[in-house]
Amino acid sequence: MNVDEERISLIKLHNFFYLKPSWAWRLINLYEKASEVLKQAPAALFAEAGLPLDEGQRFAKKVSSFDAEKELTQADRMGAKVVFFDDDDYPSLLKEIPDPPILIYIKGKMKPSWPIGIVGTRKPSNYGVRSCVKLIKEISPFNISIVSGLARGIDSVAHESALKFGLQTWAVLGTGIDICYPRENKKLYARMPETGGVLISEFPLGSPPLAYHFPRRNRIISGVSHSVLVIEGGFSSGALITARFALQQGRELLALPGNIDSFQSAGPNSFIKQGAALCSEGLDIISSLPAEAFLEKKSARKEEVQEEKIPSLGGLANRVYEFIAHSQKGLTLDEIMKEFKIGVPEASGVVFELETGGYISNSEGKYSSNSIR
Amino acid sequence: MLSKFLSFGLKGVDGFLVGVEVDVSKGLPTYSIVGLPDAGIKESKDRVVSALRNSGFDLPVKKVTVNLTPAEIKKAGTHYDLPIALGILKSIGKISDVSGRQTTSTAFIGELSLDGKIRPVNGVLPMLLSMKGKQGIESVVVPPENGGEAALSKLNVYMADSLKNVVSFLNGEIELPLARRRREIKDKIFKGDFSEVKGQVAAKRAMEIAAAGFHNLLMIGPPGSGKSMLARRFSTILPPLTDNESIEVTKIYSIAGMGISGIIRHRPFRDPHHTISDAALIGGGTNPKPGEVSLAHCGVLFLDEFAEFSRSALESLREPVESHLVRISRVKENVTYPAKFILIAAMNPCPCGYQGHPLKECVCTPLQVKKYQVKVSGPILDRIDMHVQLSPIKYSQWSADKTEKDSRSIRERVLEALKVQKRRFGGSSYFNAFMNVSEIRKYCRLDLECSKIMETAMDRFGYSARSLDKMLKVARTIADLSSSEEIKKEHLTESMLYRILDKRESSSLIGG
Numbered sequence: 001m002n003v004d005e006e007r008i009s010l011i012k013l014h015n016f017f018y019l020k021p022s023w024a025w026r027l028i029n030l031y032e033k034a035s036e037v038l039k040q041a042p043a044a045l046f047a048e049a050g051l052p053l054d055e056g057q058r059f060a061k062k063v064s065s066f067d068a069e070k071e072l073t074q075a076d077r078m079g080a081k082v083v084f085f086d087d088d089d090y091p092s093l094l095k096e097i098p099d100p101p102i103l104i105y106i107k108g109k110m111k112p113s114w115p116i117g118i119v120g121t122r123k124p125s126n127y128g129v130r131s132c133v134k135l136i137k138e139i140s141p142f143n144i145s146i147v148s149g150l151a152r153g154i155d156s157v158a159h160e161s162a163l164k165f166g167l168q169t170w171a172v173l174g175t176g177i178d179i180c181y182p183r184e185n186k187k188l189y190a191r192m193p194e195t196g197g198v199l200i201s202e203f204p205l206g207s208p209p210l211a212y213h214f215p216r217r218n219r220i221i222s223g224v225s226h227s228v229l230v231i232e233g234g235f236s237s238g239a240l241i242t243a244r245f246a247l248q249q250g251r252e253l254l255a256l257p258g259n260i261d262s263f264q265s266a267g268p269n270s271f272i273k274q275g276a277a278l279c280s281e282g283l284d285i286i287s288s289l290p291a292e293a294f295l296e297k298k299s300a301r302k303e304e305v306q307e308e309k310i311p312s313l314g315g316l317a318n319r320v321y322e323f324i325a326h327s328q329k330g331l332t333l334d335e336i337m338k339e340f341k342i343g344v345p346e347a348s349g350v351v352f353e354l355e356t357g358g359y360i361s362n363s364e365g366k367y368s369s370n371s372i373r
Numbered sequence: 374m375l376s377k378f379l380s381f382g383l384k385g386v387d388g389f390l391v392g393v394e395v396d397v398s399k400g401l402p403t404y405s406i407v408g409l410p411d412a413g414i415k416e417s418k419d420r421v422v423s424a425l426r427n428s429g430f431d432l433p434v435k436k437v438t439v440n441l442t443p444a445e446i447k448k449a450g451t452h453y454d455l456p457i458a459l460g461i462l463k464s465i466g467k468i469s470d471v472s473g474r475q476t477t478s479t480a481f482i483g484e485l486s487l488d489g490k491i492r493p494v495n496g497v498l499p500m501l502l503s504m505k506g507k508q509g510i511e512s513v514v515v516p517p518e519n520g521g522e523a524a525l526s527k528l529n530v531y532m533a534d535s536l537k538n539v540v541s542f543l544n545g546e547i548e549l550p551l552a553r554r555r556r557e558i559k560d561k562i563f564k565g566d567f568s569e570v571k572g573q574v575a576a577k578r579a580m581e582i583a584a585a586g587f588h589n590l591l592m593i594g595p596p597g598s599g600k601s602m603l604a605r606r607f608s609t610i611l612p613p614l615t616d617n618e619s620i621e622v623t624k625i626y627s628i629a630g631m632g633i634s635g636i637i638r639h640r641p642f643r644d645p646h647h648t649i650s651d652a653a654l655i656g657g658g659t660n661p662k663p664g665e666v667s668l669a670h671c672g673v674l675f676l677d678e679f680a681e682f683s684r685s686a687l688e689s690l691r692e693p694v695e696s697h698l699v700r701i702s703r704v705k706e707n708v709t710y711p712a713k714f715i716l717i718a719a720m721n722p723c724p725c726g727y728q729g730h731p732l733k734e735c736v737c738t739p740l741q742v743k744k745y746q747v748k749v750s751g752p753i754l755d756r757i758d759m760h761v762q763l764s765p766i767k768y769s770q771w772s773a774d775k776t777e778k779d780s781r782s783i784r785e786r787v788l789e790a791l792k793v794q795k796r797r798f799g800g801s802s803y804f805n806a807f808m809n810v811s812e813i814r815k816y817c818r819l820d821l822e823c824s825k826i827m828e829t830a831m832d833r834f835g836y837s838a839r840s841l842d843k844m845l846k847v848a849r850t851i852a853d854l855s856s857s858e859e860i861k862k863e864h865l866t867e868s869m870l871y872r873i874l875d876k877r878e879s880s881s882l883i884g885g
Contacts, residue, residue, distance in 0.1 A: 122739060123735065123739065152739055234734065261732070263734040329731055332575075332764040333574075333575045333870070334572055334573065334574050334575055334764070337574055337575070338574075344574065344575055344578045344867055344870070345851070345855075345863040345864070345866075345867050346863065348863065348866040348867035348869070348870050349862065349863050349866045349867075351866075351870075352826070352830070352866040352869060355833070355834075356829045356830065356833045356834075358833075362873070362876075363729070364722060364728060364729025364762065365593075365594070365729060365762030365763065365764050365873075366729065366764065
């Protein structure tokens with residue numbers, strides 16, 4: 001393979017320094033070229049750059065044993081590209097963050113668009129899921145990319161809805177780009193590059209899902225995005241780490257308001273209190289972007305964007321539906337029976353109609369509305 | 374000289390006649406017991422010797438041989454003490470053959486203490502019941518404590534409290550008191566009532582259906598949602614035991630040595646802890662004993678914290694739930710205990726219990742939750758007809774002064790549904806839950822509208838063919854509860870409420 005020496009050197013540097021890109025940058029700045037860096041004696045190199053000397057030994061060993069060309073071939077074979085900081089494909093916003101990776105792995109076609117980060121808990125409430133879908137649907141006429149982390153919960157919902165409503169979506173992984181984590185998102189992982197999705201990772205091929213990878217991954221999510229929307233997340237949620245990165249990196253932060261007694265909304269509510277933009281409709285997201293974004297509106301995709309489904313059922317079913325749709329946390333069958341003073345047989349018929357009609361769904365014993373309003 | 378007395382042995386819940394032969398002959402003074410005795414019987418040697426001496430008899434310095442016939446069947450238990458002691462006494466001429474009673478039609482049961490008193494033993498009732506007039510037994514001598522249960526048989530039951538009294542009785546010197554058939558014993562009946570459980574209307578309804586059709590039920594809900602409370606009150610809505618069932622239950626309790634003094638009339642309620650061993654749950658041991666599943670025969674087996682039971686315990690439940698009996702195989706014997714029970718299982722939705730709780734945060738990782746739930750899935754879940762989800766109760770429901778449905782009114786409906794089932798199946802204890810596939814096809818026909826609903830549901834929720842059959846059985850019971858010949862639309866849709874775990878995970882928000 002004919003690749004220039006500089007790129008090979010960068011891959012070698014990245015493979016050692018991917019957790020500390022700032023060190024790599026210091027060395028590159030010092031010697032102007034990565035290939036020059038590798039020509040130096042390790043001890044002198046580390047001393048010169050003021051880096052811990054004991055790392056120098058490890059560096060020498062690691063760099064000499066690492067086969068950068070193989071890494072490139074492997075990436076190529078799985079359809080991924082290695083994108084360097086100076087390449088055109090390198091996300092321009094990512095260049096602005098304090099410690100940008102010297103290279104990233106990308107799989108899929110990245111089209112020019114306005115990236116929006118959407119993050120949230122792995123265990124969302126029905127409200128969180130519903131709102132996330134609703135907001136993505138509302139911004140679907142615009143040239144937006146939805147950036148998230150391919151985790152369970154809100155991340156998956158964001159990717160799925162983006163694909164559904166015809167938006168580009170970027171998944172930033174906490175593993176090597178050739179590894180799917182969590183396993184249950186295997187289908188989504190496989191489907192994304194083919195259907196307008198892009199996988200992004202700064203970790204070398206084969207990197208396992210280690211706990212400390214994910215906060216680093218989060219800085220890329222906010223790093224590539226114009227603004228970041230927090231859907232739901234408790235105080236210790238990873239979504240909040242991303243939100244804090246967004247603030248450090250000077251990104252616009254939006255938060256979905258929630259009930260004050262809902263622990264999943266504790267994070268976003270506290271951000272709103274601190275001054276994050278309250279996001280209650282799609283336009284709130286668009287207005288966080290430069291004015292051009294608003295002007296780039298596509299023609300509405302009629303077949304995708306359908307109006308809210310209102311049950312055209314009998315009187316009782318409609319009233320039950322309204323009752324469920326207006327509840328905040330979903331309703332149990334008991335509550336429905338009590339409200340309408342009906343017995344189990346009658347109630348079962350009504351919820352069956354509503355459920356098979358796709359108006360409501362049941363999770364953990366509670367019925368809640370499917371509608372996106 | 375040779376003598377022979379009669380006693381009983383037990384195999385599973387069936388008794389058999391045992392001949393206790395004693396030969397006292399000249400020779401070196403030894404004492405041996407043959408005829409496959411277990412350790413308990415071998416120990417009887419020491420008890421018998423002391424009991425004889427302390428009752429005022431001298432053991433001859435001779436060779437004593439005891440044989441338990443039929444010699445090829447294993448025997449266990451301490452109740453052979455009495456016939457062995459009597460055999461020795463007769464062999465040395467302390468019991469007269471001439472003036473005394475016929476010993477060939479009398480059987481003897483009793484453990485001896487060292488002072489010659491007769492102590493109670495386990496399993497008397499099943500020993501006697503399987504005898505019914507067979508093999509010429511007309512009367513039996515039992516320890517006084519066992520008199521109550523023994524009187525349930527058709528034999529003359531004498532109660533003896535000491536070895537000396539039995540000897541005097543046999544010599545025609547005194548009379549032993551006859552055990553009288555007592556009226557039903559006072560059961561420890563659970564005093565609770567369904568009206569004490571606030572809210573949870575849907576769960577109560579599910580219990581009503583489970584009781585009416587003998588369906589197994591799984592309750593899923595966070596701590597404090599009333600799962601255990603409901604389960605404990607379940608027996609208050611069950612129909613009473615039939616006479617045959619009462620006898621079966623009493624036999625099992627007698628074998629298990631659960632201190633019964635008369636016939637059991639209420640349906641058993643067993644709630645073993647989740648740390649229970651497989652053998653204790655299913656039955657077993659070197660000398661097989663009935664386990665919790667058999668003690669719950671004709672009643673309720675309540676397994677709280679279902680997912681915490683060991684996997685092997687849950688697996689071992691499969692056979693009794695499926696075939697209503699437990700087979701315990703040992704090298705020398707096979708024992709079968711009946712185990713027809715309603716399984717009421719309760720579990721939290723996740724290890725910490727608060728998944729889906731409106732106020733408390735669940736601290737489990739998705740993987741933990743999955744592992745927890747997978748534990749009860751598979752074969753055992755396939756054998757559970759109904760699952761219901763309970764939500765924590767709110768104060769407004771708790772404080773509502775509205776009177777709840779009480780056990781009596783629920784029980785009346787259950788009894789009505791029972792009559793319908795009796796008419797349908799003919800038998801006395803055959804329930805909708807026991808229907809096989811051809812019976813389901815026969816008795817659970819769906820009209821056009823219901824077939825349509827079934828089709829919609831299968832498309833929408835991805836129910837399997839197996840869950841379909843279960844739904845049909847439950848729908849049949851719901852129809853029986855409302856005295857409806859046909860399964861109607863509302864019966865079917867209601868039955869679907871009780872198959873929540875079969876629903877395909879519908880992330881319909883996105884997929885819809």
